[in-house]
Amino acid sequence: MQWVIGIDVGGTNCVVGAVATDGSRVVGDHSQPTLPARGADAVIADLVTMARRVTDHVRAADPTAEIIGVGVGAPGPLDITAGVVLLTPNLGWTNLPLRARLAAGLGVAAALENDANCAVQAECWVGAAQRGRKVIGLTVGTGIGGGIVIDQQLYHGASDAAGEFGHMVIDMNGPVCACGNRGCLEAFASGVNIARRARELLAAGTPSALRDLVAGDASRVTAELVYQVAATGDPLAQQVAEDTARYLGIGVANLLNLFNPDVVVILGGVARAGEQLVEPLRREVARRAFRPAVDACSIVPGALRDLAGVYGAAKAFLDQRRAGLV
Amino acid sequence: MQWVIGIDVGGTNCVVGAVATDGSRVVGDHSQPTLPARGADAVIADLVTMARRVTDHVRAADPTAEIIGVGVGAPGPLDITAGVVLLTPNLGWTNLPLRARLAAGLGVAAALENDANCAVQAECWVGAAQRGRKVIGLTVGTGIGGGIVIDQQLYHGASDAAGEFGHMVIDMNGPVCACGNRGCLEAFASGVNIARRARELLAAGTPSALRDLVAGDASRVTAELVYQVAATGDPLAQQVAEDTARYLGIGVANLLNLFNPDVVVILGGVARAGEQLVEPLRREVARRAFRPAVDACSIVPGALRDLAGVYGAAKAFLDQRRAGLV
Numbered sequence: 031m032q033w034v035i036g037i038d039v040g041g042t043n044c045v046v047g048a049v050a051t052d053g054s055r056v057v058g059d060h061s062q063p064t065l066p067a068r069g070a071d072a073v074i075a076d077l078v079t080m081a082r083r084v085t086d087h088v089r090a091a092d093p094t095a096e097i098i099g100v101g102v103g104a105p106g107p108l109d110i111t112a113g114v115v116l117l118t119p120n121l122g123w124t125n126l127p128l129r130a131r132l133a134a135g136l137g138v139a140a141a142l143e144n145d146a147n148c149a150v151q152a153e154c155w156v157g158a159a160q161r162g163r164k165v166i167g168l169t170v171g172t173g174i175g176g177g178i179v180i181d182q183q184l185y186h187g188a189s190d191a192a193g194e195f196g197h198m199v200i201d202m203n204g205p206v207c208a209c210g211n212r213g214c215l216e217a218f219a220s221g222v223n224i225a226r227r228a229r230e231l232l233a234a235g236t237p238s239a240l241r242d243l244v245a246g247d248a249s250r251v252t253a254e255l256v257y258q259v260a261a262t263g264d265p266l267a268q269q270v271a272e273d274t275a276r277y278l279g280i281g282v283a284n285l286l287n288l289f290n291p292d293v294v295v296i297l298g299g300v301a302r303a304g305e306q307l308v309e310p311l312r313r314e315v316a317r318r319a320f321r322p323a324v325d326a327c328s329i330v331p332g333a334l335r336d337l338a339g340v341y342g343a344a345k346a347f348l349d350q351r352r353a354g355l356v
Numbered sequence: 357m358q359w360v361i362g363i364d365v366g367g368t369n370c371v372v373g374a375v376a377t378d379g380s381r382v383v384g385d386h387s388q389p390t391l392p393a394r395g396a397d398a399v400i401a402d403l404v405t406m407a408r409r410v411t412d413h414v415r416a417a418d419p420t421a422e423i424i425g426v427g428v429g430a431p432g433p434l435d436i437t438a439g440v441v442l443l444t445p446n447l448g449w450t451n452l453p454l455r456a457r458l459a460a461g462l463g464v465a466a467a468l469e470n471d472a473n474c475a476v477q478a479e480c481w482v483g484a485a486q487r488g489r490k491v492i493g494l495t496v497g498t499g500i501g502g503g504i505v506i507d508q509q510l511y512h513g514a515s516d517a518a519g520e521f522g523h524m525v526i527d528m529n530g531p532v533c534a535c536g537n538r539g540c541l542e543a544f545a546s547g548v549n550i551a552r553r554a555r556e557l558l559a560a561g562t563p564s565a566l567r568d569l570v571a572g573d574a575s576r577v578t579a580e581l582v583y584q585v586a587a588t589g590d591p592l593a594q595q596v597a598e599d600t601a602r603y604l605g606i607g608v609a610n611l612l613n614l615f616n617p618d619v620v621v622i623l624g625g626v627a628r629a630g631e632q633l634v635e636p637l638r639r640e641v642a643r644r645a646f647r648p649a650v651d652a653c654s655i656v657p658g659a660l661r662d663l664a665g666v667y668g669a670a671k672a673f674l675d676q677r678r679a680g681l682v
Contacts, residue, residue: 187616290513
């Protein structure tokens with residue numbers, strides 16, 4: 031059987047696994063901390079070690095296994111054609127030829143793709159967006175990003191920079207975003223900003239079970255905790271979740287009016303809240319976007335969770351090889 | 357020589373002309389008021405008469421001329437596959453089989469396309485966006501709309517509803533838009549709302565040459581007049597033009613971050629202001645969007661003016677015929 035090694039490089043963790051070329055399964059997947067402060071060489075050495083371990087695992091299980099290549103998903107901006115990471119503040123990398131480094135380290139062909147694009151493409155391939163033809167994937171995690179897949183092909187834009195959905199201004203007088211603009215979607219609804227809004231309500235004295243759960247240390251409030259506590263009926267957490275659905279609803283309604291997708295798939299850490307996040311989001315979008323766009327579109331949580339990046343990196347290798355790019 | 361009749365149906369005027377199938381020229385073009393209150397039958401009868409007049413004109417000039425079809429651009433929402441205008445409040449049409457009616461009236465094959473899509477596709481074909489591969493066209497007129505062209509193909513979305521750029525919320529607490537949401541781009545920067553903002557400043561007592569030009573009747577202030585007066589250095593009009601560039605700049609910067617186009621072409625009545633509109637818009641976008649997206653993109657005024665719709669309707673016929681749709 032043929033396999034592709036999928037590598038998902040995140041600011042916190044790296045995940046590596048072997049993906050069957052028909053997308054039917056991932057084997058040997060494991061995760062370890064990225065620890066980017068050690069520098070790119072150390073991180074790449076770890077990725078090579080992890081990929082070799084996965085390869086050994088596959089070969090032990092299937093003596094006829096053939097590893098045909100490796101795909102790696104990394105935060106952007108990237109030059110995909112050149113296989114170079116241009117700049118990733120989270121990792122401290124600049125103009126890093128990651129594709130060539132992994133190909134040399136592993137002795138197989140390699141492909142590089144944006145991490146959010148990988149996750150969205152994975153959901154289109156074997157996840158929650160398989161029936162979609164015009165798919166928007168919105169990644170809601172520490173930040174907000176995403177990807178566009180048209181007729182199963184990733185849409186990269188003119189310079190591999192499409193899909194920065196977090197940096198769509200929805201309130202020109204809103205809070206300052208990490209990007210310098212005011213009122214970007216990310217400044218309201220990323221994991222970091224969901225937690226910030228909860229902390230602001232706590233600081234204002236709003237009663238909540240959150241206060242005891244973090245033993246009075248508001249810095250320990252996370253988006254995940256907010257959704258857990260909201261599920262128990264906590265009014266502060268429910269208010270934060272409701273506001274989040276409204277902000278994301280404005281952003282997703284914009285995307286429906288602009289792009290008229292048939293599937294919007296919600297990914298990333300915050301999307302673990304599942305229907306608790308997506309159900310009120312659907313209501314907001316239905317209230318805001320044009321009817322023909324609303325009627326044409328399903329809004330669904332992703333199905334692949336932590337493995338979306340691994341599946342998608344492998345798919346990126348298969349797609350780029352088919353396109354003659356690698 | 358082969359020709360396609362292009363018909364541009366607007367709420368105010370209809371324009372009809374014969375377009376050479378290589379896009380090299382339009383002949384016999386003329387325009388007349390739509391007068392939609394007379395009902396769809398009367399408007400369609402006029403379109404047929406106008407198209408016959410154009411046909412006579414072409415045949416008089418070129419005895420070997422062959423009219424191979426007719427393309428019509430109309431305001432949406434449409435069902436392009438069925439050739440039906442679903443709903444156009446401006447024209448009062450509902451579920452009108454415009455394609456079949458024109459084909460029957462003229463005895464040739466016909467194609468229907470969204471009017472904004474036609475204008476954008478025309479600029480890609482023979483206008484200001486010819487070098488673009490990922491093109492956003494923004495029509496700024498009475499309302500704001502647009503179209504997306506990827507690798508010379510119109511992107512329609514899942515239900516022919518893509519490209520409603522005017523209904524992207526840029527200020528969730530902003531003024532109420534005609535669509536019912538708050539703070540859509542259109543609610544700030546359409547021709548109607550440019551004039552509204554100028555009237556509001558006049559009503560607040562701001563000095564301006566506009567006041568005398570409209571003889572104290574603020575209802576006569578138009579976006580066109582605002583740009584004319586701004587060009588003479590009038591501070592109120594310059595303020596309105598500057599604010600317009602800021603609002604459009606937020607919207608276009610959003611589109612760059614989402615879609616990463618290589619060309620944004622600005623069309624519609626307000627775009628007649630040309631560089632007076634586009635030059636400050638470029639500055640706003642460069643300040644707001646991500647650098648790789650800004651560096652990849654030219655922002656240009658359209659080149660085809662009143663004939664964009666006619667060229668684009670003819671191109672829609674050629675494209676839909678090639679796709680086997682008509």
